[in-house]
Amino acid sequence: xxxxxxxxxxxxxxxxxxxxxxxxxxxxxxxxxxxxxxxxxxxxxxxxxxxxxxxxxxxxxxxxxxxxxxxxxxxxxxxxxxxxxxxxxxxxxxxxxxxxxxxxxxxxxxxxxxxxxxxxxxxxxxxxxxxxxxxxxxxxxxxxxxxxxxxxxxxxxxxxxxxxxxxxxxxxxxxxxxxxxxxxxxxxxxxxxxxxxxxxxxxxxxxxxxxxxxxxxxxxxxxxxxxxxxxxxxxxxxxxxxxxxxxxxxxxxxxxxxxxxxxxxxxxxxxxxxxxxxxxxxxxxxxxxxxxxxxxxxxxxxxxxxxxxxxxxxxxxxxxxxxxxxxxxxxxxxxxxxxxxxxxxxxxxxxxxxxxxxxxxxxxxxxxxxxxxxxxxxxxxxxxxxxxxxxxxxxxxxxxxxxxxxxxxxxxxxxxxxxxxxxxxxxxxxxxxxxxxxxxxxxxxxxxxxxxxxxxxxxxxxxxxxxxxxxxxxxxx
Amino acid sequence: xxxxxxxxxxxxxxxxxxxxxxxxxxxxxxxxxxxxxxxxxxxxxxxxxxxxxxxxxxxxxxxxxxxxxxxxxxxxxxxxxxxxxxxxxxxxxxxxxxxxxxxxxxxxxxxx
Numbered sequence: 001x002x003x004x005x006x007x008x009x010x011x012x013x014x015x016x017x018x019x020x021x022x023x024x025x026x027x028x029x030x031x032x033x034x035x036x037x038x039x040x041x042x043x044x045x046x047x048x049x050x051x052x053x054x055x056x057x058x059x060x061x062x063x064x065x066x067x068x069x070x071x072x073x074x075x076x077x078x079x080x081x082x083x084x085x086x087x088x089x090x091x092x093x094x095x096x097x098x099x100x101x102x103x104x105x106x107x108x109x110x111x112x113x114x115x116x117x118x119x120x121x122x123x124x125x126x127x128x129x130x131x132x133x134x135x136x137x138x139x140x141x142x143x144x145x146x147x148x149x150x151x152x153x154x155x156x157x158x159x160x161x162x163x164x165x166x167x168x169x170x171x172x173x174x175x176x177x178x179x180x181x182x183x184x185x186x187x188x189x190x191x192x193x194x195x196x197x198x199x200x201x202x203x204x205x206x207x208x209x210x211x212x213x214x215x216x217x218x219x220x221x222x223x224x225x226x227x228x229x230x231x232x233x234x235x236x237x238x239x240x241x242x243x244x245x246x247x248x249x250x251x252x253x254x255x256x257x258x259x260x261x262x263x264x265x266x267x268x269x270x271x272x273x274x275x276x277x278x279x280x281x282x283x284x285x286x287x288x289x290x291x292x293x294x295x296x297x298x299x300x301x302x303x304x305x306x307x308x309x310x311x312x313x314x315x316x317x318x319x320x321x322x323x324x325x326x327x328x329x330x331x332x333x334x335x336x337x338x339x340x341x342x343x344x345x346x347x348x349x350x351x352x353x354x355x356x357x358x359x360x361x362x363x364x365x366x367x368x369x370x371x372x373x374x375x376x377x378x379x380x381x382x383x384x385x386x387x388x389x390x391x392x393x394x395x396x397x398x399x400x401x402x403x404x405x406x407x408x409x410x411x412x413x414x415x416x417x418x419x420x421x422x423x424x425x426x427x428x429x430x431x432x433x434x435x436x437x438x439x440x441x442x443x444x445x446x447x448x449x450x451x452x453x454x455x456x457x458x459x460x461x462x463x464x465x466x467x468x469x470x471x472x473x474x475x476x477x
Numbered sequence: 478x479x480x481x482x483x484x485x486x487x488x489x490x491x492x493x494x495x496x497x498x499x500x501x502x503x504x505x506x507x508x509x510x511x512x513x514x515x516x517x518x519x520x521x522x523x524x525x526x527x528x529x530x531x532x533x534x535x536x537x538x539x540x541x542x543x544x545x546x547x548x549x550x551x552x553x554x555x556x557x558x559x560x561x562x563x564x565x566x567x568x569x570x571x572x573x574x575x576x577x578x579x580x581x582x583x584x585x586x587x588x589x
Contacts, residue, residue, distance in 0.1 A: 093523075258526070262526070263523055263526075263528050264523055324522070328523055328524060329524075332524060368524050368525060369524060369525030373525065373526075382524060
């Protein structure tokens with residue numbers, strides 16, 4: 001056994017040594033390249049052309065290979081968060097007669113958000129325009145090509161940036177269906193999503209992330225509210241979370257809630273979905289650095305810490321109160337930790353991440369387990385309790401915990417207020433986003449109620465949305 | 478002829494079946510059932526929503542046999558199914574008017 005191991009190591013050393021030796025000989029034989037040759041080789045690498053040609057290559061307006069590739073992967077990871085991550089984590093938590101309805105709703109939302117993004121959505125968010133909404137220069141994705149849009153990134157293709165941001169616009173309305181699960185008609189979900197994107201998502205995303213957005217403190221020197229949001233504490237989690245609360249109140253509770261038993265159909269599916277969300281979140285948080293740079297690495301570290309601590313914290317709170325840590329508790333805490341990190345991951349250090357993870361695991365626990373039964377609203381899968389609560393705390397925390405040492409870009413326009421009064425701007429941003437989310441979802445829900453109707457009738461609800469709306473059953477056993 | 482209906486704990490099924498086989502009983506019918514008696518159910522908690530599960534899983538075992546075997550069969554079930562804790566189950570004994578083996582059309586005790 002020992003001899004075999006030794007032999008293997010010997011072979012490995014020889015195999016590894018061979019190419020190194022060959023490379024050393026070749027390097028010694030070749031003439032030393034001139035500075036021009038080295039420069040044109042680098043240019044050729046950036047433009048993906050022949051490094052031996054030795055002719056200058058234009059690298060202006062050309063995406064950088066590494067950053068571009070990273071954002072492509074990050075964008076795919078965020079789509080994976082929604083389909084199937086979020087869809088499965090929700091599907092596991094409803095009753096078996098509604099398991100397909102949440103999957104169908106997630107799919108439908110992805111479609112609507114994509115079509116609207118192509119038409120005007122992307123333009124309304126990221127084209128320069130008014131402080132509260134973008135212009136129409138990029139409608140139908142005109143002028144959105146492979147060359148980077150230097151408003152947002154010097155090395156990532158404009159079309160890849162556009163697709164990366166699309167994934168945020170898909171997952172955000174999809175979060176809301178957690179609050180309305182098991183009792184909202186499919187058509188109502190689709191129409192609500194379409195209206196809500198225009199009334200809430202596009203304005204808030206433009207204000208926060210648009211180059212001339214009213215609340216984009218990071219990149220817009222003329223921002224009215226100088227706030228920061230790294231990866232979507234306001235744009236994603238606060239908008240969806242607060243709208244969830246409004247919509248589940250407007251809808252009313254599920255028939256039979258809270259007297260009837262409504263246990264989840266599969267905690268296994270929920271766990272699988274949650275872990276897909278966690279992995280996808282690396283694309284969400286690290287990709288928001290818009291490149292594979294040091295800020296993205298910091299986001300990777302803080303995201304991991306916060307999710308792990310949040311997961312343990314919720315389970316620990318359960319153990320304190322009911323002497324048992326549940327798998328659903330681990331899942332919920334992980335999401336709480338990830339949500340609270342979204343606005344912070346590129347701005348804060350490791351210790352802050354651990355503290356935020358603790359808060360993100362424990363505070364939503366109390367809201368969901370203790371406060372919700374007292375207030376009596378039926379947030380079926382706790383979209384408000386986790387996303388709005390953790391998200392809002394996270395946005396506020398960024399005001400206290402963001403450091404220019406972690407993210408030097410903060411010094412660009414916010415040097416004077418980071419570490420001092422940034423939290424005041426964060427509070428202003430919280431108020432604006434919460435107000436828009438509440439008002440926008442009220443209006444959208446009201447319109448859908450009049451023209452489409454929000455709920456299935458009682459009989460349809462008791463049969464289950466899978467059969468009534470989609471003509472299928474999730475489990476044929 | 479008598480019919481024994483025994484509600485027992487699921488994990489005792491093998492022991493009960495072996496004990497009855499030793500007596501020469503050649504057939505029985507077993508169903509997975511749910512119910513409750515004096516044994517309390519348990520609670521499940523999902524994000525704070527508590528659900529009391531009253532109906533516990535049990536096994537219902539049905540045997541039809543000749544009157545002469547009845548006492549020994551009941552004793553065998555009691556001996557093999559008893560744990561001494563609450564929830565061990567119950568035995569019901571019913572009269573059977575007739576039994577017919579479908580294949581041979583035999584009737585009475587020859588058919589069971």
